[in-house]
Every structure is written in C-alpha cells, then in structure tokens.
Amino acid sequence: MPIIIEGLSFYYGEGTPFETKAIDNVSMEIKNGDFVGIIGHTGSGKSTLIQHFNGLILPQKGTVLIDGQNIKDKNLKLKKIRQKVGLVFQYPEYQLFEETVYKDVAYGPINLDLNPEEVKQRVKNALELVGFDYEMIKDKSPFDLSGGQKRRVAIAGVLAMKPDYLVLDEPTAGLDPAGRNEILDNIRKLHENKMTIVLVSHSMEDIARLVKYVYVMYQGKIHMQGTPKEVYSHSEELKRIGLGVPQVVDLLTALNKNGLMISSEALTVEEATNAILHGIRGGLNA
Amino acid sequence: MEPIIKIKEVTFKYNPEDKPALDKVSLDIMPGEFVAILGHNGSGKSTLAKLINSLLLPTEGQIWVKGMNTQDDDKLWDIRQSAGMVFQNPDNQLVATIVEEDVAFGPENQGVEPLEIRKRVDDALKVVDMYEFRRRPPHLLSGGQKQRIAIAGVLALNSDCIILDEPTAMLDPSGRKEVIETITKLNQDEGKTVILITHFMDEAVKAKRVVVMDDGKIHLQGTPKEVFSNVQRIKSFGLDVPQVTEVAHNLIEQGIPLSKDIISIEELVEALCQ
Numbered sequence: 001m002p003i004i005i006e007g008l009s010f011y012y013g014e015g016t017p018f019e020t021k022a023i024d025n026v027s028m029e030i031k032n033g034d035f036v037g038i039i040g041h042t043g044s045g046k047s048t049l050i051q052h053f054n055g056l057i058l059p060q061k062g063t064v065l066i067d068g069q070n071i072k073d074k075n076l077k078l079k080k081i082r083q084k085v086g087l088v089f090q091y092p093e094y095q096l097f098e099e100t101v102y103k104d105v106a107y108g109p110i111n112l113d114l115n116p117e118e119v120k121q122r123v124k125n126a127l128e129l130v131g132f133d134y135e136m137i138k139d140k141s142p143f144d145l146s147g148g149q150k151r152r153v154a155i156a157g158v159l160a161m162k163p164d165y166l167v168l169d170e171p172t173a174g175l176d177p178a179g180r181n182e183i184l185d186n187i188r189k190l191h192e193n194k195m196t197i198v199l200v201s202h203s204m205e206d207i208a209r210l211v212k213y214v215y216v217m218y219q220g221k222i223h224m225q226g227t228p229k230e231v232y233s234h235s236e237e238l239k240r241i242g243l244g245v246p247q248v249v250d251l252l253t254a255l256n257k258n259g260l261m262i263s264s265e266a267l268t269v270e271e272a273t274n275a276i277l278h279g280i281r282g283g284l285n286a
Numbered sequence: 287m288e289p290i291i292k293i294k295e296v297t298f299k300y301n302p303e304d305k306p307a308l309d310k311v312s313l314d315i316m317p318g319e320f321v322a323i324l325g326h327n328g329s330g331k332s333t334l335a336k337l338i339n340s341l342l343l344p345t346e347g348q349i350w351v352k353g354m355n356t357q358d359d360d361k362l363w364d365i366r367q368s369a370g371m372v373f374q375n376p377d378n379q380l381v382a383t384i385v386e387e388d389v390a391f392g393p394e395n396q397g398v399e400p401l402e403i404r405k406r407v408d409d410a411l412k413v414v415d416m417y418e419f420r421r422r423p424p425h426l427l428s429g430g431q432k433q434r435i436a437i438a439g440v441l442a443l444n445s446d447c448i449i450l451d452e453p454t455a456m457l458d459p460s461g462r463k464e465v466i467e468t469i470t471k472l473n474q475d476e477g478k479t480v481i482l483i484t485h486f487m488d489e490a491v492k493a494k495r496v497v498v499m500d501d502g503k504i505h506l507q508g509t510p511k512e513v514f515s516n517v518q519r520i521k522s523f524g525l526d527v528p529q530v531t532e533v534a535h536n537l538i539e540q541g542i543p544l545s546k547d548i549i550s551i552e553e554l555v556e557a558l559c560q
Contacts, residue, residue, distance in 0.1 A: 040458075041428075041458040041459070041460055041461070042428050042429050042430075042457070042458045042461060043428060146327055146328055147327045147328075148327065173455060173456055174374065174452065174455040174456065174485075175327070175485070176325075176326040176327045176485045176524060176525070177326070177485065177487075177524060177525050177526040178326050178524030178525075179326070179327060202457070202458045202459060204459065205529070242458060242459065242460035242461075243458070243459050243460070244459040244460075244463075246529060247488065247528060247529040247530055247551070248529050248530070248533060250551055251529070251530050251533065251551045251554060251555070254551050254552075254555045255554075255555055255558060255559065258555050258559040259559055260558055260559050269529050269532045269533055269536065270536075272529075272533050273533050273536040273537060273540070276533065276537060276558065277537065277540055277542070280542065280558070
C-alpha cells in the first residue's frame with residue numbers, strides 16, 4: 001500500500017500578517033518498495049512536506065493517505081501511523097539520550113509495550129541492519145561513538161519500530177566522506193531488503209547514486225519530477241532554482257560542447273568513465 | 287615574511303590519559319594564504335582551529351598568532367581579534383535580532399568608537415554582499431546568508447585571519463556556492479588569510495594549499511594538484527577526491543594518457559578535446 005498525497009497545501013502563520021505558503025498544491029504517490037529522492041533549496045518545503053507523512057503536521061488543505069488511511073481521520077491512531085512511517089530527522093544524533101546504545105534503541109519498542117524478548121530481538125536486528133556488531137556495540141555509551149556511528153545508532157532507533165516506510169532528512173549532512181559512504185551503504189541495503197525509502201538531500205551526488213525517482217521542490221511546489229537521469233538533464237534549470245548537478249554531469253556537458261560526442265546520461269563517476277572511454281575509443285575506430 | 291600563524295610541535299590531549307588529539311603538529315601559515323584542512327571526523331582539524339584561536343591551549347608546544355603566544359593571557363583578546371572563527375551551524379552563532387546589530391556585536395564589545403563601528407559594519411556587510419539585508423532579522427535569512435553575516439561579524443573585528451570550521455556543512459548547493467565565493471573574494475580582494483576546514487573536496491580545490499590530517503598528524507600537504515593526484519592515499523584517509531579527478535584517474539588506469547594532476551572540469555576537457 002502506498003503513501004498518497006493529493007492537493008496538499010500548508011501555510012505557516014495562517015491568518016496572520018506573516019502567513020507564508022510552505023507547501024502549495026502538492027500531489028505525489030510513494031509506492032511500496034520505491035526509493036524516492038526529494039531535493040530543493042533550503043526553505044523550498046521539503047521538511048514541511050515529509051512531516052505530513054507521519055502526521056507530525058496535519059494537512060490544512062488536501063489529503064494524505066497512508067496505506068489507504070486518511071491521517072486526518074478522527075478515529076485513526078496517529079501512533080500507529082508513526083510506527084508505520086519512520087522519520088529520521090536532520091542531525092538525529094542530537095536525539096540520543098540514554099546511557100547505552102541498547103537502551104537508546106530499545107526506547108521506542110519498550111514504549112510499544114512489547115515483551116522483553118521481542119524488544120531485544122528488535123534492537124539486535126535494528127543495530128545489525130545499520131552495520132553494527134550487536135555484542136560489540138550494545139553496552140557502549142552512544143556519546144563515545146564517532147559522528148557517523150552516532151547517526152547509525154539514531155537510525156537504528158527508528159528501524160526498531162519496524163516501519164514500512166523510512167523517511168530520512170539529510171542523513172549525510174556534516175559527515176566526512178567515509179561516514180557518508182557508511183550511511184548510504186546502509187540505506188541502499190535497507191532498500192534491497194524491500195524497505196520503502198524517501199531520501200531528502202542537498203547532495204546531488206547522493207541522489208544520483210541511489211534513488212530511482214526524484215521530486216524537485218521549488219517555492220512549495222513540485223517543480224520537476226522523473227528518474228535522476230531525466231531530472232539531471234535539466235542542469236541549467238536546476239542551477240536557476242538554487243540546486244546543482246553532480247560534477248560529472250557538468251563534465252560530460254562540457255566535453256560534448258567541445259566536440260567529444262559522448263552519451264551525456266552518466267550520473268556517477270563509473271558511468272562517466274565508461275561513457276568517455278566509449279566516446280574516445282569509438283572515435284578512434286571511426 | 288613572518289608567518290601570521292606559527293604552530294610548533296603542538297600536542298593536545300583532552301584528558302591526560304587520552305591519546306593525543308593532536309600529535310606534535312607543526313604548521314606555518316603565511317599572511318594572505320588560503321589553506322584548506324581536510325581529514326575525517328576526529329582527525330584533529332577542529333582541535334587545531336580551536337588552538338589557533340586560544341579556545342584551547344596546547345598540552346605541549348607553542349602557537350603564535352601574529353607573534354603573540356596563545357598561552358599569553360594578556361594577549362587573549364588580541365589573538366581572538368586577529369583570528370576570527372566561523373562555525374558550522376549558522377543558527378548557533380548569531381546573537382542579535384537585527385543583522386547590523388549582530389555584525390556590530392564584536393566591535394561594540396571591544397569598545398570601538400560608534401562612528402567607526404557604523405563604518406566597519408557597513409563595509410563588512412558590503413563585502414559579503416548583504417548590505418541590503420542590514421535591517422532584517424537574521425532568523426528569516428537562508429543558511430548561506432546567515433553564514434555570510436557570521437563572516438561579516440569577523441570582518442567587523444578587522445581580523446587579518448579567518449578560520450572557518452565546515453561553514454557549508456548545513457547548506458544547500460546555492461548556499462554553499464555563496465559562502466565559497468565570499469571566502470575566495472575575501473582572500474583575493476581583501477588579502478585576508480583564510481583557513482578553511484571542510485569535507486567537500488570541490489571547496490578544497492579553491493585553496494592555495496591543502497593540508498591533510500589523520501590521527502592527529504599532518505600526513506600530506508601541497509597545492510590541490512599535488513595533494514589530489516594521490517588518489518589512493520587520499521582515499522586511505524577516508525577522504526575523497528573531486529569527481530573529475532576520480533574520472534581522470536580511472537581513465538589513466540584504462541590506458542588513456544592523461545596528466546595525473548587534473549582537478550577541474552576545464553583541465554579534463556582540454557586534455558581530452560585537444
């Protein structure tokens with residue numbers, strides 16, 4: 001079952017002189033097993049949008065259906081929705097608070113009134129899903145870990161709720177390249193294990209590498225959508241609205257302009273290398 | 287010429303029993319230089335920045351800023367005025383409710399004459415291209431704009447040296463571009479010494495010198511071309527090289543004759559399309 005959003009609008013400070021439109025008539029559908037990216041400059045409405053996915057913000061106009069249930073339905077238990085749609089905020093490591101990694105990850109499941117054995121199983125699974133050795137990590141203080149590790153513990157805390165959808169807001173911001181790769185590999189594996197993933201990011205490279213479908217937000221609206229290849233083929237427009245493209249996309253555009261005829265569809269370093277090799281060798285054969 | 291910042295065999299430990307966060311580091315930075323410091327989280331970059339600013343004091347060794355020893359208590363405020371810092375989170379370093387008051391905060395606390403403050407604030411805001419926003423409340427600005435206000439705050443102190451600790455980590459692509467353009471301008475047009483700590487390799491490429499830290503030590507330094515041509519070594523430190531350098535490196539491995547020190551799109555285009 002999908003997340004269906006129809007005609008969603010949201011205003012901050014509604015009815016005051018400071019009223020600003022954060023979301024403007026947005027519709028989208030996220031199906032089971034999807035890997036969706038949302039990009040847009042700061043203030044384009046991304047974070048406001050995803051807070052509608054689990055009812056942290058309720059729609060002022062339009063509807064949000066999670067697996068067929070309207071999140072504004074008065075009989076609906078929002079707690080159930082929040083379990084179904086796991087939201088990982090920006091800098092989630094700031095939310096760590098317990099004295100051991102185990103206790104921190106167990107906090108959610110314990111509050112679901114699960115039996116201790118089930119809690120333990122969930123904590124173990126969640127920590128393993130983000131690439132930890134359970135026995136090694138469980139008794140450590142989360143505050144003694146590196147930035148990337150802390151963030152993985154925080155993500156494990158959300159995974160322990162066994163969500164069907166995982167929504168991540170800027171999961172790699174502020175991490176070093178190794179930390180970034182660690183988190184992205186985990187996210188990729190979660191998707192391979194059939195989890196539906198929504199990734200909000202400022203990193204055009206991360207989006208290009210991972211997601212299957214991209215929504216581009218601008219001034220509260222969906223400005224563009226498509227596969228990464230389709231979206232990044234509009235590099236001038238993306239730059240105009242405060243975004244960019246991966247460096248390799250600019251590279252291939254420049255090569256084509258200078259007369260090297262190569263396929264300009266590549267989005268990653270590997271694809272670009274192959275496209276150039278193909279172009280050069282093809283040229284030599286001709 | 288004397289270095290504006292001289293770091294001599296500095297070791298720093300957060301706790302006496304800990305392994306050192308910095309281990310016998312020596313580094314000279316000349317006036318007007320633009321130095322990028324790279325290294326994974328926990329490699330000692332931020333510790334180094336805080337030591338220069340006298341927020342931390344060396345466990346062993348010495349640091350001089352414009353000839354002033356950072357351990358000299360009497361010189362503390364002169365040192366902080368000479369080497370201003372900009373931090374990662376734009377929301378944590380703006381204190382006033384109006385942009386120009388925020389920029390004036392530093393010089394006001396130094397007891398600068400009001401007319402002089404007015405001039406410095408206006409000049410600083412013009413340099414970072416935020417003059418028309420001077421009467422706005424900072425919380426309504428974008429991340430990139432907030433960081434430029436923070437930079438203006440350092441400029442208003444007449445600092446010769448600006449240390450930026452991952453100033454673009456929380457920004458979107460256009461915000462990053464704004465901040466990097468501002469930093470480049472400060473260095474080239476205003477002659478400011480810039481120390482930029484970053485995880486973004488495309489930013490480090492703009493510097494004149496790149497210093498790579500790992501495990502509390504300096505492992506590699508040189509021009510961006512010299513440093514990034516060591517693709518394997520850079521990766522062994524948990525870092526990356528610019529995408530275009532990586533493409534060039536892959537092409538070389540496939541037998542395409544290219545120079546090893548390509549760091550920009552223009553260079554690779556020229557090499558391939560000649």
